[in-house]
Amino acid sequence: MPQINACRFCKNPKLNRYLDLGATPLADRFLSAEQLNEPEKYYPLAVALCENCGLSQLTYTVDPKELYQEEYPYAMSLTKTGSDHYGSFAASVVKKFNLTQNDLVIDVGSNVGILLEGFKKNGTKTLGVDPAANMAKIANERGIETIADFFVPSVATGIKEKYGPAKIVVGTNVFAHIFDHHQFIEALQAVLDEKGIFIFESPSFVNLVKNLEYDTIYHEHLLYLSLKPVANFFKQFDMEVFDVESYPIHGGSFRVFISRKNNYPINESVEKYLKEEEATGIYSLPTLGEFAKKVAQNRIELMNLIHKIKEEGKTIAIISTPAKGMTLLNYCRIGPEHADFATEKSPLKIGRYTPGTRIPIVPDSELMVRKPDYAILLAWNFSNEIMKNLDEYRALGGKFIIPIPKPEIKG
Ligand SMILES: [Zn+2]
Incomplete structure (x- = not known):
């Protein structure tokens, strides 16, 4: 499995590697104090373009058994922006396809059931499927029925027998995590009603390139999706x-x-999207080469900024430790010599250390106790919301470092 020799979608062997982020540990492998004495496992992190179909993908696959352990620490939508989004996602799909109480909606990679909760509120039947047993357990306790398993053909067939065919199968930020897409389609076709619909939502590769979101590249994300x-x-x-x-x-x-x-008329949005996508150059190696250069430049600029702050004798902390932040920390090599601590609300992470870079993780409240001069915002996608929540820190003169797309300081 590890190093791939053909495109994950079309099996074409001609892959062009254009971005290399070095070797990094798995993004969710937060270390306990005892584990600091043990060696960490590193895996290559590089992206290649398929010359045939245009899919950008990781060149290396980590064994799923290693990737998805029981203690998967990502509980979805702790932020308001996130839960608002998933709530309106459900409402809009129910309206668009006139779903009723007879329609079954399955969420693949349903996590703690936030999206399905939205469907349930809007009156459909729901069922979650998620391989992370701890997340499935929370979902079931919250009243969202969830099967703790991978979405594979045998599981899909079992679901159809027990619950009937699905009108909708959704997957948010999950399609890029799938290891065997051919097997996934088999499962999909086994469970979907004749007119059933698969809806997936994923960060788009166009935006990744445009906004230099290279930190969203990590081992769980095997594919960087675009429509073509x-x-x-x-x-x-x-x-x-x-x-x-x-x-x-x-x-x-x-x-x-x-x-x-x-089954359905093709909306003009499809042709329009494909044209706009092509025009961005994400299928052209020179454009992707430029992107890789900008990534290297981002690291230089960020580290120059951090070194300047440290030379002034100022302190730096890190706000929250999302998976993508671990790519950034490892690629830029930001460690405890730069940032004294990282804050978190997740009890699964507090008391542990960031993978590879080994920065201690403490509760959110420590920010106001230790009052660092600067705080790096790794979850830049929620930066406005986070900064607003940290008004008190700002009032004390605390400043934020936003690393992406261009390192900048916000006060
Ligand atoms: Zn391909």
């Missing part, structure tokens, strides 16, 4: 993309609607 390769991929299975919508969440996402061929 996705549309071509589904054609192999007699399915088609019939609509696409854009949303600002996670630095710019797109929502794609797919069904069996000839």
